[in-house]
Amino acid sequence: MLTIALPKGALLKDSITFFAQAGLDFRELLDPSHRQLQVLAAQGTARALLVRAQDVPVYVQYGQAQLGVVGFDVLEEKQPQVAHLADLGFGHCRLSVAVKSTSSYGSARELPAHCRVASKFVHCAQRYFQDLDLPVDIVPLYGSVELGPLTGMSEAIVDLVSTGRTLRENGLVELEQIFTSTARLIAHPLSYRLNSDNLCHYIKRLRIDGIRIESEAPA
Template identity: 75%
Template sequence: MLTIALPKGALLKESIAYFQQVGLNFDALLEPDNRQLQVVSRDGVARALLVRAQDVPVYVQYGQAQLGIVGYDVLREKTPHVAQLADLGFGRCRLSVAVKATSPYRSARDLPPHCRVASKFVRCANAFFQELDVPVDIVPLYGSVELGPLTGMAEAIVDLVSTGRTLKENGLVELEQIFTSTAYLIAHPRSYRLNIAGLGHYVKCLEGYRNRMEGRASA
């Protein structure tokens, strides 16, 4: 049976809609009273695992799932050994550097040497500031990162931004965008190569659907 890792949170609804286009229906995961972490598609040919977004590539890398959908931000941070098959285009957001609106800094290069930057994207943040040749101390935070500058723990944060509303409501402003993130279709490399559980058929159908959607968007 084909197993697919789906991310909890913002990408879940569109991920389920995406697989529905190729006949795999996992909408039971969207039911308000659902507490199941795995469901079988209505036709019984595939199974979906509901996991934290950061864990999607882990399940795929170790072969417990042959396919998965996850944000590019997670792939950049985790650098898993998975096959990145397609940029699906939805779930668009950006990883950005932000500071207090009252801060004197106007770019990431203005930050003082060895200042503290709060982020759950430790690898991405380190790589960005190393490329700028700006030495900073990354403070790992995994919830309410915006509190870092507000409490004086950090001068800046590196976090995902969608509309910018959360930053604005907490008195923060973006300095720079590091990269844009969208949802990606990923696969277990060996399963993809050997076409286990008919994986190739579904990937071909999913890519065809994506191409049709891109064609409509550009028309």
């Protein structure tokens, strides 16, 4: 049976719409009264697992799911051993460096050496400041990262930004954009290579205008 890991949260609705192209109906997961974490589709030949976005690549890497949808931000942070198949073109956001709007900093390079930067994207933040050759202390926070500069815990934050409204309402401003993120289709490498559970059949049916499959499974 083909198993697909779908992310809870903002990407779920568009992910379900995407897989509907291949005749896979997972709309039951959108029912607020529905509490199951997996549903069947296509006469029981495929199922969807509803998991935290950060866990999608884990399920795919370890072979518990052959396909998954996850934000590029999660892939950059975790760098899992999965096959990257396509940019799905939805879930647009960006990972940015932000500081208090009253600060004098004009760019990330102007932050003081060894200052504290709060982020849930610890590895992405570390790589970014290493590339700048700017030593900083990354403070891991996993909720309300915006409070870092407001409470004096950190000089800056590295966090996802969509509209920028949360930053503005908390008196913060973006300094730099590290990368943009969209939803990505990923696969378990061996399952993809061996076409397990007719995987390539479904992938071919998922192709639409604007979607570029980044690699091909052998015939």
